[in-house]
Amino acid sequence: MIMIATIILGFIIILLTWRWLQFEPLPLGKSTTESQWSTKINGIIHDLPSFIPTWLRVYAIGVVDTLSTVLWRRLVKANDIGQLLYTFKEKHEQSNRLCILTGGDSGIGLEIAKGLLEAGVKVIIASRSVEFAQKAKIQLGSDNMNFLIMDLTSFKSVYQFVDQIKKMIPKGGIDILINNAGIMNTPCHITSDNFESQFQTNCLSPFYLSLLLLPWMNKKDGRVLFAASSTLYAPSPQLDLSLVHKSYNWDGLTHYAHSKLFITMLTQYLHNQLRQTKNNNIQVYCYHPGAVRTKLFSHTTLFTLPILSYIFDFIMLTPTEGAITPLYLCFTSFLKEEKGISGRYWSSTVQQPVPECDDLKNVEKVGKVALDFCDLTLSQMETFIHE
Numbered sequence: 168m169i170m171i172a173t174i175i176l177g178f179i180i181i182l183l184t185w186r187w188l189q190f191e192p193l194p195l196g197k198s199t200t201e202s203q204w205s206t207k208i209n210g211i212i213h214d215l216p217s218f219i220p221t222w223l224r225v226y227a228i229g230v231v232d233t234l235s236t237v238l239w240r241r242l243v244k245a246n247d248i249g250q251l252l253y254t255f256k257e258k259h260e261q262s263n264r265l266c267i268l269t270g271g272d273s274g275i276g277l278e279i280a281k282g283l284l285e286a287g288v289k290v291i292i293a294s295r296s297v298e299f300a301q302k303a304k305i306q307l308g309s310d311n312m313n314f315l316i317m318d319l320t321s322f323k324s325v326y327q328f329v330d331q332i333k334k335m336i337p338k339g340g341i342d343i344l345i346n347n348a349g350i351m352n353t354p355c356h357i358t359s360d361n362f363e364s365q366f367q368t369n370c371l372s373p374f375y376l377s378l379l380l381l382p383w384m385n386k387k388d389g390r391v392l393f394a395a396s397s398t399l400y401a402p403s404p405q406l407d408l409s410l411v412h413k414s415y416n417w418d419g420l421t422h423y424a425h426s427k428l429f430i431t432m433l434t435q436y437l438h439n440q441l442r443q444t445k446n447n448n449i450q451v452y453c454y455h456p457g458a459v460r461t462k463l464f465s466h467t468t469l470f471t472l473p474i475l476s477y478i479f480d481f482i483m484l485t486p487t488e489g490a491i492t493p494l495y496l497c498f499t500s501f502l503k504e505e506k507g508i509s510g511r512y513w514s515s516t517v518q519q520p521v522p523e524c525d526d527l528k529n530v531e532k533v534g535k536v537a538l539d540f541c542d543l544t545l546s547q548m549e550t551f552i553h554e
Contacts, residue, residue: 270348438510
């Protein structure tokens with residue numbers, strides 16, 4: 168712990184020493200030293216011997232992300248949402264587009280909503296409480312924003328949410344679905360559907376929601392986004408789906424990391440299924456927003472320690488910075504035209520490798536298990552895709 172704090176303090180000193188330096192902004196959508204460095208280090212962590220516990224790997228990946236932010240986002244003049252919106256508003260008309268956004272009432276989700284609204288996209292936020300949603304509506308201050316209540320720890324609540332959407336929007340009327348909501352390392356809770364809450368919130372319910380809404384997605388240019396995390400590189404030696412039903416005492420990070428690898432593999436699985444259908448160009452992506460200072464970290468001890476907490480407030484990404492990659496995936500037009508892009512994992516607006524997603528047989532197996540968890544059949548999923 169002391170060593171980590173020392174390293175972070177050392178980089179802050181470097182930052183303050185060189186703060187007068189001004190560089191060009193990091194290029195959007197292009198591999199940079201930052202993304203290459205993070206990819207290599209995460210790959211090394213991923214390949215560490217299996218006796219090293221997942222929770223320790225998660226901390227190591229968190230340190231890598233944070234140091235990457237200090238070196239390449241604080242020393243270098245990074246891109247911001249304003250630049251992103253300016254670039255794409257000049258080329259694309261977004262005013263007739265509609266987005267469903269989960270967790271859009273705070274943190275990264277709220278900043279995503281701001282960016283979408285500024286670009287002229289109508290937004291329906293799925294919030295877990297009326298109180299949070301109303302506060303967000305006041306903050307956003309837009310007539311193009313509405314909200315509905317949904318609890319991602321309940322399949323019944325997800326189904327009811329979809330039923331409301333179907334009454335509001337015609338088939339094909341949803342252009343973007345962003346599954347942004349998530350939780351991390353929370354006190355253990357087994358949901359009414361008998362799943363560990365991180366798995367259901369981060370993976371199963373977003374997957375279930377996306378399948379149910381497929382008939383209402385724009386088939387020509389629709390996009391489905393899932394919030395992943397660089398912690399997907401932590402599980403070893405492979406995804407452990409037995410954790411879906413298991414409780415834990417102090418180590419919730421292991422469940423979190425596995426839930427993020429799970430949703431990343433399901434992104435690839437959903438893409439594979441969609442590509443088997445003609446005249447269906449719905450694109451599917453998952454993304455890592457970066458090490459963003461939000462309440463997501465409120466249950467992880469290292470990030471709440473008095474002294475370190477102030478340091479992390481300064482060096483971690485802001486929610487606004489964390490919204491750049493998902494907004495990039497929403498607005499870029501070339502993505503629908505390039506082969507091999509949909510179904511993949513993105514970080515810092517760049518596609519990143521995930522070894523588990525290259526094993527298509529295992530991806531297929533994981534997808535079928537997820538359907539079973541959601542009490543759906545392959546036939547039902549195919550109906551959603553073709554409907």
